[in-house]
Amino acid sequence: MSADDLAAAGPFDEADRAAVYRAIATRRDIRSEFLPGPVDPAALARILGAAHQAPSVGFMQPWNFLLLHSLETRARVHAAFARANAEAADLFDGESQALYRQLKLEGILKAPLNICVTCDRERGGTVLGRTHNREMDLYSTVCAVQNLWLAARAKGIGVGWVSIYHEPDLREILKIPPAVAIVAYLCVGHVERQHAGPELAAKGWRQRLPLEELVFEERWGQRP
């Protein structure tokens, strides 16, 4: 290989590093703060482009993006959420259940746009790098979601990830074929304000763990 194939890859300057860290640090899961106007088409193209730049196993690019503007479609998804969420609340006890029932866990109807991000398990036949870890294509698709989320933060667009639904319900509503996995259901819209920190921490559901307790060296359980 010639050196021409290589590009500079050194550190960003301080201001640019700070911008990247700020996107990471101030990305929130948005449920209530969506503004009503439609998502700017150029901004939408930008965040989808960022998703498409995600790493993918064997350069498989297994993702698709289903854009859901229609209120009718989103109302059907919301009904599927509501049914699953009622079941979910019953799984928590006492005070937790009372708190759970107060939490706003989705912005399906409030956000002007929903995006269902899927993973085509059969794209490209035998996939380099997936031969021994079959779930790598799902993980690639999650990387696309996180890229989208961070690019959206930089654009002033909020994203919320909804995970409380029965998968067959969404599959039927969106006509997703059997070989395609549903990875993420996202609520998307412009925002002006958001929670200063993780909303579940602010509401007393669970607190940030100390990072140092999560780092091991050389083998599981061994502290640095």
Next chain:
Amino acid sequence: MSADDLAAAGPFDEADRAAVYRAIATRRDIRSEFLPGPVDPAALARILGAAHQAPSVGFMQPWNFLLLHSLETRARVHAAFARANAEAADLFDGESQALYRQLKLEGILKAPLNICVTCDRERGGTVLGRTHNREMDLYSTVCAVQNLWLAARAKGIGVGWVSIYHEPDLREILKIPPAVAIVAYLCVGHVERQHAGPELAAKGWRQRLPLEELVFEERWGQRP
């Protein structure tokens, strides 16, 4: 809730947006370009901090980070890779197999640091948001990996994700308990240069798909 809990969430200015997009666009899977020196401890703390700021289902924060400096440990992982990779090569036919055998698919020994990122499936009992989609904690952990990768790019640190191994091999080498899933095995080190585009495209393995073919509206298969 008082307005005090909310912070500004508008768009970044143009320079800061560009920095975020640049991290996303120039993040590469590094295999060969690692510099030999150790990873700067402050930079390592920064990228682990970015990982820990990832979204997680029910604020579960299911991740751990196993830092592998020891050459002995990494040599055992490399042997596990080599065995699996020989099997993997046999799964491709003819020209593909010849090309596969020429590809450099990991930097386990060349990188000064490897990080195994895991997901504790049992952390925190019943998890909000995971009640109906059991794999959400794995996906949260992947978001942490992508955060780490982008923060590393901004720091001039390269990351390569190795997925070709038999999971029980890694589990035994790193003493990972049964309730903990191995999500990512990363090779990490400073870099000065990297491939200008996706390495598998440059080597002729597979090319970038047109994004517009991957976007649907309202239901699967319907073009905007």
